[in-house]
Amino acid sequence: AAGDAAAGEKIAKTKCAACHTFETGGANKVGPNLFGVTTRGTGKAANFAYSPLYTAAAAKMASWDAASLDAYLTDPTKTLTEKAGEAKGASKMTFKLPSADDRANVIAYLETLK
Ligand code: HEM
Known part of the structure; x- marks a missing residue:
């Protein structure tokens, strides 16, 4: 089902913001800035x-879409290992984010960041 971007923004602010910023030109924290993550291609945070492991997966996956983000947010290391086709450590x-509804909502929010 399509997610609710407004609900997803609340999830992002509470569960993701410790490690990510979302605004254009925002800083990297523990994780990369996520502005444009669905349009900029993989591995593109300056x-x-x-x-x-991420770099090996990104070499085989040009961009993120709703399906790949849903898998990644369910289990980052498992998903990157599958995309990379070989084990190269951990994400x-x-x-x-175990809730499928939360994932759909936060992905809908990420898709507005462009
Ligand atoms: C990477 C989303 C929570 C740390 C990423 C990427 C996405 C993402 C889409 C890939 C970015 C890219 O391709 O440039 C999210 C969302 C979160 C969340 C939606 C909340 C629901 C967190 C938290 C942390 C974190 C809480 C830290 C405790 C990282 C790190 C990477 C990353 C370190 C780089 C992964 C690597 O190089 O293997 N995140 N994240 N994230 N995130 Fe998150």
């Missing part, structure tokens, strides 16, 4: 050191 993002 001056952010992605993990080797630097250990956080998981």
